[in-house]
Amino acid sequence: MSRAKRSILSWLVLSPLIGITLLPFAVMISTSLKPHDEVLAYPPTWLPKRVAWENFVDMWDTVGFGQAAFNSVLIAVAATVLALVIAVPAAYAMSRLPMKGRGAYRQFLLVTQMLSPILLVLGLFRMAASIPLGEGTMADTRLGVIIVYAAYHLAFAVWMLASYFATIPADLEEAAWIDGASRGRAVLSVFLPLALPAIAVTGIVTFVASWNEFTVALTLLRDPSRLTLPLKVVNLVAGRYSVEWNQVMAATLLATLPVAVVFSLLQRYLVTGLTLGAVK
């Protein structure tokens, strides 16, 4: 089969799925650019008669987009850093150090990975509400959400990092010890640089998962100034007496684009990183 023929065939096979994949983006872009009166026009059209850039400006105010984006970034970054700080040593220990109960620890990780926070949401919520913090409790604080995210992404992070660390030859570190470096130094100067790509991939996945998370945030956060982007967007639709779809779509688009760009750029690394981590 020639390459041209194969290309046409491939695209033909993929086209339905590509269509469905792109549809939400098309809907987002189309609606986010429509002025208010055109959104509720019947029958609907794809192209706005007038491009309403003001939706983004209005949305910024009504949603409090800046504050919500800040919350999302803060929570996702902090959760990622916390998860990594705890997971990297654990993964190092798992892949390098002989220890008793490694098998049990692995099982433990697997089990925690199986537990989605939604199953424990009621308990999480009560836990947060029972821990005093400042004037109130851990419930309705960003810190609470950060800790929960970090805990639930931990298993995945350790798992992925450990499988990757296992592929880094131990000889290099050992060579460094012979050269007189302490174990800690060897890890810092030899091991970590090699492990960086894996840490980066794990970090990105954790970041995006935290960025997109909905249930825990929905349960723990309530103060409008602390809500994350997904909550803000869903709040615009649920329980309102009028839904400004053009603003909703503008918010969704703006919240999605940065992640989409990062994903497209890093897609190749993610594929290798994830398969390595998931299957090994």
Added chain:
Amino acid sequence: MRQGWKWLIGACAALAMAAPAKAETVRMTVSFYSAATGPYFEKMAADFHAANPGIDVKIEVVNWSSLLQKLQTDISGGTNADVSIIGTRWLLDFVKDGIAEPLDGMMAPGFKERFIGPFLKPGQIGGKTYGLPVAASARAMYYNKAMLTKAGFPDGPRTWDDVVAAAEKIKADGGNGFGLMAKGTEVDVYFYYALWSHGGDVLDANQKAAFNSPAGVKALTLYKAMLDRGLTEPGPTNYTREDLQNQFKQGRLAMVMTAPFLINQIAKEAPTLDYGIVPVPTGTTQATYAVTDSVVLFANSKVKPAAMKWLDFLFTAGPRIAFTKGEGFLPTTNDEAKDPAFTENERLKVFVNLLPNARFAPTVTGWEDTAKAVSDAVQSVYLGSATPEAALNAAAAKANQSLGK
């Protein structure tokens, strides 16, 4: 470490010394009724502070949908505010758990007498007053004048037969006649309107389910028949009260039953809409639903006298009139009811005149479960998966279980 302790002790000492001079702070949780709610309470808090410099009032505004959740967290964490607005239907649980403080002993003389009797009653349990009615509403039918005039009912429908006849004509012109609400909260209430007006009741005198009476079957059959004949909007299980109100504002729906606050919304969002308000249509009798939200004082509050002072202030005529007018509710105190804003508002009067025939949700455990069972039954009928009789009987069995009968 040692430094830290020193600092801590110092801070404690400073706090202890500062304490007597510090103003008392009353925290209040307020539900979000409209964009005006927050500013209103902030302003009242400032006015109150000006008159009582020793007391600071802090307002926390929460969406209705997350109010129950917030109360859950705060109460189980012991970090609840001093006073809060709650749905009066939650009051029984509050009292059972010992969360709400009885107010009778703390109310200044004459305070209780300010309220309109029927609105205060749902806040009283076992002869004690726990909740003060802060917001009250009743339900009536809004109709689009142009559409109803064309259909031959320029003064709006009076009976269910009128509604059906008008909707038939409106359907022939390609419009949606009767708004049938079957999604979200109050799906059960929408059914109760017809149930009551056909002479039925939700619970009987023994607090046992009675909505599956012949009147109930008749009411639900009526709604279902209208749906089947295309006299309602298509797919009512997709429409919440808010959706129907929006359709009404856009002039795409001829008739809908809802609360007085739609008047304010229309004035703001669809000022050109020509509409009228009539009582809930009658079958055999006249009836409507009335509902209140209450303010409660938490039993664990440390500033009860200050909090009572604040409540006393909130329920004087000035603040009440501003609140009720701003939100589009009904007056709950006698003084505000005398204000021309209410006595001379023809539209609001329809609601006020309905009050003698108004039914309140009874304060019984299991009321919410009953509401859920009835809502589910109503939906299953609209979806065509059960007959009105079978669905209501099944719901009654479920409700009786929750009601402990």
Added chain:
Amino acid sequence: MLILPSLLLALGVIGYPFYEIIRLAVSDVSRFGMVRGFSGWENFNRVVSDPVFVDALVRTLVWTVTVVGGTILVALPVALVLREDFWGRGVARTILMLPWSIALSMAAVVWLWAFNADYGMINAGLQHWGIIDKPLQWMARPETAFPVEVGIGIVVSIPFTVTILLGGLSSIPSEIYEAAKIDGARPWQSFWLMTLPMMRPFMNIAIVLNVIHVFNSFPIIWVMTQGGPNNRTHILVTYLYELSFYLGRPGPAAVVSLVVLLIVFSATAVYMWLREREG
């Protein structure tokens, strides 16, 4: 020493809530979360005798099987095509990975709007092409709402699944195909006899991870129908959420949590047993 913090954090944030849930499950809990006393099996009885629970349990299984099955059925051919070398492959890959970047809850919001009866593009498109003559009320009936939710579940699961399968395919050395070709194997034969068996570990992991994920998937159904109308799109996790935070019944909600946990644990045990057996 090095794994201690991870153990502590996981145990604290998973263990304590777990304890709370067990405690709530056997207690009489008020709407406002006050534990009134020990109630034994009462919450269990209430849950088990609730037809909505049984219904949601069955629907959860249907939901999991159809979404995961559908995902694999779509993702496998897509991965096979994406392995081929063709013009614009990079673009195609990037596009197909895009759903990954939208938060599930936001994707549900966008789809909800696309399926809006009056103003949504789906009805507009279907009417334009003459497939339907008047707008369909997609979300008004469980018969249409639930399949729509399943479809969206599949679409959002595809990127992850394709990624894993692609990784698996790339681990198969291309030489063996050439060898098979020389031996006269037809393409479908080499797919059936070589690709599929070699892909098995990858398929397994894709299935297991998807099952865990889909089984617990909350946002799509919560945002689109909240389990309604008439409770007929509830899966266990949405039912559990509604019970605890909307109907004010934390006790029974805790029971549902426990039931789901039990299912997850037994599924995990079966999976681990299978893995051990396969070595």
